Amino acid sequence: MIFIAGAGPGKTVKYVTIKPRHCFHCNNDSPWILEKTKYFVSLFFIPVIPTKTQYLFYCPICGNTQKLEKEEFERIVRFEAEPYHADNPR
Numbered sequence: 001m002i003f004i005a006g007a008g009p010g011k012t013v014k015y016v017t018i019k020p021r022h023c024f025h026c027n028n029d030s031p032w033i034l035e036k037t038k039y040f041v042s043l044f045f046i047p048v049i050p051t052k053t054q055y056l057f058y059c060p061i062c063g064n065t066q067k068l069e070k071e072e073f074e075r076i077v078r079f080e081a082e083p084y085h086a087d088n089p090r
């Protein structure tokens with residue numbers, strides 16, 4: 001029997017801040033993107049074991065990225081962000 005195993009990112013969920021945020025890297029004010037990515041070990045291309053979750057917060061203009069802790073990410077999502085729709089960026 002042959003096992004095909006791998007590891008990699010699974011589903012990504014995105015949010016966008018409601019208010020513009022200043023980026024000290026590119027000096028623009030724009031809504032920032034919050035991105036939550038779950039990583040899995042997969043077997044036969046089916047994600048089976050979650051390994052880690054990464055929480056990123058970044059400027060969509062220059063890509064300046066901060067890593068967030070789960071608590072900080074969830075606080076921003078709850079109070080300062082809304083779901084991100086690629087066809088309707090604000």
Ligand SMILES: [Zn+2]
Pocket residue numbers: 023024025026027028059060061062063064
């Ligand atoms: Zn920037």
